[in-house]
Every structure is written in C-alpha cells, then in structure tokens.
Amino acid sequence: xxxxxxxxxxxxxxxxxxxxxxxxxxxxxxxxxxxxxxxxxxxxxxxxxxxxxxxxxxxxxxxxxxxxxxxxxxxxxxxxxxxxxxxxxxxxxxxxxxxxxxxxxxxxxxxxxxxxx
Amino acid sequence: xxxxxxxxxxxxxxxxxxxxxxxxxxxxxxxxxxxxxxxxxxxxxxxxxxxxxxxxxxxxxxxxxxxxxxxxxxxxxxxxxxxxxxxxxxxxxxxxxxxxxxxxxxxxxxxxxxxxxxxxxxxxxxxxxxxxxxxxxxx
Numbered sequence: 173x174x175x176x177x178x179x180x181x182x183x184x185x186x187x188x189x190x191x192x193x194x195x196x197x198x199x200x201x202x203x204x205x206x207x208x209x210x211x212x213x214x215x216x217x218x219x220x221x222x223x224x225x226x227x228x229x230x231x232x233x234x235x236x237x238x239x240x241x242x243x244x245x246x247x248x249x250x251x252x253x254x255x256x257x258x259x260x261x262x263x264x265x266x267x268x269x270x271x272x273x274x275x276x277x278x279x280x281x282x283x284x285x286x287x288x289x
Numbered sequence: 290x291x292x293x294x295x296x297x298x299x300x301x302x303x304x305x306x307x308x309x310x311x312x313x314x315x316x317x318x319x320x321x322x323x324x325x326x327x328x329x330x331x332x333x334x335x336x337x338x339x340x341x342x343x344x345x346x347x348x349x350x351x352x353x354x355x356x357x358x359x360x361x362x363x364x365x366x367x368x369x370x371x372x373x374x375x376x377x378x379x380x381x382x383x384x385x386x387x388x389x390x391x392x393x394x395x396x397x398x399x400x401x402x403x404x405x406x407x408x409x410x411x412x413x414x415x416x417x418x419x420x421x422x423x424x425x426x427x428x
Contacts, residue, residue, distance in 0.1 A: 180317050187315050194308065194333050196342040201357040211357035211423075212393070221360035222336075223316065226329040230318035233327075237319065241328055241367055248360040288367070 178231035181257035181274070183219050188254065191223045208253075216253035224252050224281050228269045231260035232285060239266060240288040250280035294341075294349040300379035302338030302406060304330055309373045326371040331414035332363070334371070335404035338379030343420075350386060352398050353425035361399065361419035369413035377406035377413060384417065394423035 188202050200207030201218045208218050225246045233239060250273075252258065257274040267286065270279040309326045313319070318327055336343055347354040371377075384401035391397035404416045 178317070184315075190311070190315065194312070195336045196339070197336060198342065198344055199354070199357060207357070213357070218357075218359075221363075222329060222332040225332065225363070226312065226316035226318075226327070229328050230313070230316040233318050238322075240325075240370070241365070243367070244328065244365040245362070246364075247362045251359070 176231075176235050176262045178234060178260045178262075179258065180227060180260075182255040183252055183258065185217055185254045188217055188219055188223070191220045195220060195222060213251060214253070216255065219252035219254070219256070221248050221281075224248070224271055225283065227258060228260050228271050228281060228283050229285075232262060232266035232269065235262050236266045236287075241285055242288045243286045244283060245285075246281055246283040248281055250276070250278060252280055294346050294381075295383050297346070297381055298340055300338040300340040300381070302334035302377045302379050304334060304371060304373055304375050304377065306373040308333075321373070324372045324374060326373050328365065328367065328371070328414075330371050331365045331367065331406060331416050332418075334377060334406050334414075335379065335381075335416040338377065338406065339381055339404070340379075346381075347400070347420070347422065350383070350400060352400065352422040354422065356394075356423040356425050358420050358422035361421045363416060363418035366415040366417075367413070368415065369408070369410060371406065371413050375408055377408055380405045380407065388424065391421070391423070394421075396424040398422045398424060 269283040271281040
C-alpha cells in the first residue's frame with residue numbers, strides 16, 4: 173500500500189495560544205518567544221504537543237473518512253515551532269504516521285493508530 | 290497550596306460543537322458529519338477537565354513547571370465514542386513520578402498520568418501520557 177502525505181503550515185502563533193486555552197495550559201514556552209528561548213528551545217514559540225498529534229489524526233481522518241480509532245500511541249521525539257511547515261506521512265493505510273517539519277531530518281512525532289474493528 | 294494532587298477529586302468536561310469545529314479547523318480535519326468528535330478531545334478534555342490547571346497540578350507534585358515541561362509519549366484509548374454535546378466526568382490518576390538523567394536537561398522529572406473521560410455508559414476515552422519536566426537549577 174502506498175504512502176499518503178498531507179502538508180500544512182505555517183504553524184500559527186495565535187493558534188498555539190488557542191490550543192493552550194483549550195488545554196488550560198499556560199506553559200510559557202507556547203506563549204512567549206523569550207520563554208522558549210530561556211528554556212533552550214530557540215527563538216520561536218513551541219507548539220503544544222497535543223496540537224501536533226491532532227494534525228496527524230486529522231490527516232488520517234482525511235485518508236480514511238469515518239475512521240474510528242481504538243488506540244493511538246504517539247512518541248514525541250522533537251518539537252514543532254511557530255512558522256514551521258509540516259508534512260504528515262501515513263503508511264500501512266492509517267496505522268503508522270510521522271509528522272515532519274520542513275528542513276529537519278528526523279520526524280518530530282511518530283504514531284501508531286489502531287482502528288476499531 | 291493545593292491539596293495532595295494524588296487525591297484530586299473528579300473534574301468535568303463539556304465537549305461542545307463549537308470547540309470541535311475549531312479543533313478541526315486548526316488541525317486541518319474534515320468537517321464533522323455527525324455527533325462524533327475529533328479524537329484529540331480525549332487529550333484536550335483530559336487536561337481541560339482536571340479540577341486544577343496542569344500548571345497547578347504539576348507544582349503540587351513538586352515539579353518545576355516554569356522550566357518548560359515537554360511531552361514524551363502518550364496513548365489514547367477509546368473504549369467508547371466521544372460526542373459533541375456530551376459532558377464527561379474526568380478522573381485523574383498518577384501512575385508514576387521518577388527522576389531520570391536527561392541529555393537535554395541534565396536531570397528531568399518524568400510524570401506518568403492517566404486521565405479518563407467517562408459518561409453514563411462508562412469510560413469513553415483514556416489518556417496516558419508522560420510529561421518530562423526539567424529539574425530546576427536551584428534543586
């Protein structure tokens with residue numbers, strides 16, 4: 173079965189604030205560039221991890237309309253930053269996924285998704 | 290000072306259609322065609338439905354939240370179906386808290402949590418996740 177790719181971006185700083193509001197999470201690395209820099213992440217705000225996972229799940233929902241998941245496991249290997257351009261790659265249908273940021277070699281997130289029977 | 294976070298009471302999460310619409314828009318998901326919500330609400334609802342924000346919870350566990358915690362991994366399980374227009378009881382359990390060496394931070398605290406969203410029929414979703422918090426320099 174061939175791979176499927178879904179591109180998105182640039183990642184929006186205001187969207188990060190909205191994700192944080194939904195998560196009741198005011199971790200400053202998502203909200204202020206100086207906080208991200210002080211924490212060693214560089215000069216751009218860091219996207220909340222659940223938002224990164226949401227991009228992956230959404231790509232799977234496009235690839236498999238009506239899909240219902242039994243279990244999703246995600247490994248957060250890196251970070252997505254504001255203004256990043258992203259690619260979700262799905263393999264084995266929608267059972268394996270990676271999220272990659274343009275100009276970075278290693279995926280920032282990998283996921284294994286099991287559908288309900 | 291908050292009470293022991295390990296003994297935290299249950300919380301509540303209302304999954305609204307407008308929030309689901311916005312999540313789909315921000316994450317590039319297809320539009321909703323029935324009352325089934327985007328699966329990421331298992332995560333959003335878990336944190337939003339905790340009786341205290343994750344910052345206060347983390348501080349109550351003795352973690353240096355201001356140092357900028359990051360996610361390690363998570364598992365979302367769906368014994369039921371999350372639906373818009375539905376309210377969910379939110380139950381949080383601390384699975385483990387361990388301090389480990391960290392290539393990035395020197396030392397980091399790894400907190401494993403399990404948060405269940407349940408309706409009258411039982412658990413609809415279960416989130417387990419590991420949050421990695423740098424150990425602050427003054428410890």
